[in-house]
Structure formats: structure tokens, C-alpha cells
Amino acid sequence: MEHSKHIWRAALILLFLGTGFVGVRHFLIPKSFGQAGHYRYDSIFEYMAQEPNHGSRESCRKCHEEKFAETVKGRHAPVQCEVCHAPVSAHAKDDKKIADMPTNPNHKLCALCHQKLDSRPKGFPQVDLRRHLAGGGRTVAATIPDAACFECHSAHEPSPLRGER
């Protein structure tokens, strides 16, 4: 076999390339790729590892039982604390306070839900604030103080006026 060395050379080159391909592929393709589809399955565990910021009402209740009790009996019962305040993660960590919880006593906060709009459901309580402040009818209040709503209503239990309780 005069030319056998050519065959051996070709075989060696192929073996080298094949090993290289398998080796490079091993390092480039993540281990979990293809485990459940054409994607890296471990990615879903990375999403799972994210920490929630919102704790919902039950996490607020741990320290603020009295506010909880006040809110759940009123018409704002379906409104979560964190809607008007801020996520609990900015305020408490491991049931310990880390920063003040922001409050926003501004009529613009109330207007997000209660500003009169033709596109809101008809039965939902809405006010035209300038008319509401002037006592309804055709008159219109000249200015709206920042804390306009909170002079009469409590944010946690808005239905009875402050003086009527």
C-alpha cells in the first residue's frame, strides 16, 4: 500500500475536525438547550428567581391591622394598598421597615379612577371635580386645592364624609 499514508492523513484530519466540532458544540450550546423545546430551559428558572415587589394586602396587614380593618369594610375594599401607595418591597424587608411608605394626598391620585370620563362604566362613581367642589349644578370652582378630596373623604374608607362618622 504505497499510498496508505494519504488515507491515514485524510482520516486523521477528519477525526481532528470531528472532535473539534463536537468539542466546540459542547461548549457553545447550553446544557439545558432542547430539554423542553428549541430554547435554553434554565432560562425559566432565572425568571423564577426574580423577587416579587408587590406583596398585596396580606403583607401590609402584618403590621397595619387597623388600616386593613378600616379599608376592607368600606367601598375601597377591592383596592389594594399598593395601588395608591407603593410596592411593599420599597417599604419593608423581612417584616422590618426599611423606608417610609409614600403617601400622595393629591386630588390627581383620586382622579385616576374617579375623574368623570365618558368611557368609564356608567355605574362607576365619577365626579367632575370643579362642579363637585362647587356643590354641583352649573357653577364651577375656580381652583382645586391639592388635597381637595381629602378635606371631606378618607382615602381608606371614602363613602361617609369625615364629619358624618
Next chain:
Amino acid sequence: MEETKKTGGVTRREALGTSAKGLAGAMFVAGFGKELDVAGWLFGKDAVSKPAYDPTKHMYTFLFDISKCIGCGSCVRACERENNVPPHHFRTWIERYRVFGEDRVLVDSPNGGHDGFEPDPSGEVARKAFFVPKICNHCEFTPCVQLCPVGASYRTPDGVVLVDVKRCIGCGYCVQACPYGSRFLNPDGHVASKCTMCYHRITKGMRPTCVEMCPTGARRWGDLKKPGDPVAEILATRETHVLKPELLTKPHCFYLGMYKEVR
């Protein structure tokens, strides 16, 4: 003859030095091996922790009730705070539809409804008007997953369309492909970003933030594989609609009280 201690061509000094180096190396690997994840790098061992959660046991879906949405934007703000969504980008948003006269439809979504909606300054009264919450439809046959060139977009076994941010190259094909406009390129990292159905919450037994924070119950979310699930019950017994059904993407985001004007 001072080389009397020489054995096998190695002096005692050399032998001690070599073994000290070897010991130091072994100690280094033992001490920092876990941090460096040498084994993980060599053998592809994953460093992520895997919670006890079986995605094949669930199939999630959204259900929105248009007649209950008041357009307050609580969902948009909550999503932003929960998932650190950059300003003026939206994983969920609210559209206001107002229909005048024969067929004039005005649709607006100022800042995605993040700051609520203002009354129409013209005072024109709409014939009908309503709010439509929008979000990723988590489609079963979704174009955004089909065309991703690097396999970074995928749908989990429990029906959530996600982006593998470590693989995403930020080409933006999926952003263009989504018929519902629910994806964007995150300026932070320049990778595709979208609603994750709060995957970090739902896998811990919580509800998605937008559903949890909705004050009127307009947003609902359920598990089709859970017996007696209220959302699954509604889907099984009542009339519901999806967006752009003609595209056959099979959205997992259903609407109650749908209007024909909604696109």
C-alpha cells in the same frame, strides 16, 4: 560530591517546592472552585437553583372584562414597579376607544394609560366608549417565537411566552413580528422585553401583578389545568373573544364584553 541527596534527578528542594505548588493549587480550586464554577464551565453543569415547580401541570390564561375596566392605569403602574419596566415602554397598557356618529373611531393611549386619561377637551360625547386592557397574548402559535434566529424566544410548558435575555441578540425581529405590539427592545441591555405573566410570581403561587392590583376585577387570570378554576369555567360556559382571531395565533388572552371596533 555534594550531590549526595539527589534521588532520581530531583533534589529535595525541588520535590518540596513542587508538592507545595500542587497543594496550593488544590486548595485554590477547593476554595474558589464553587465561585469560579469550573465544573459547570467544563461539563455544562447549571448554577441556577431549581424550585419545586412543575410547569407541565399548568396552563395559564388571561381574561379581561371590558365592561369593568375603568382605565385607571393601576395595572400599568404596578407592572412598571414590579418588573422595572423603563419609562414610556409598556408590558401592558390601556387603550381608550370612543365611537362617534356612523363609524368614526378614536383610539388613544396616552403614555399607555400610565397616568390615567383626561376628559375630551372638545366636550364631544361619544356614542359608545370603553377601555381595553392590552397585554402579551401568550399565543400558542406565536410568530415571535417562530422567527427568533437564536432560539431566545420561547413558550414555556405552562403557556407563557418568555425571552431568554442571555441569548437574545436584540435584532428586534420579534418586536416587528408580534401582531399585538406587545414587545419592545429594552434600552437597558438592548434585548427584547415583554410581559412575563409575572412568571416569578405565578410560580410562587401568587397572581400576576396587574391582576392583583386591578381595583375592579377587570383583569382576571386562571389555570386551565386546575379543576374548578373560575376563569376556566367562564371560558367553558360564556361568550369570550380574542384579538385578531383571523391570524390563528391562538391567543391565551380572552375578553368579555368585546366590541367590534377593537383591533
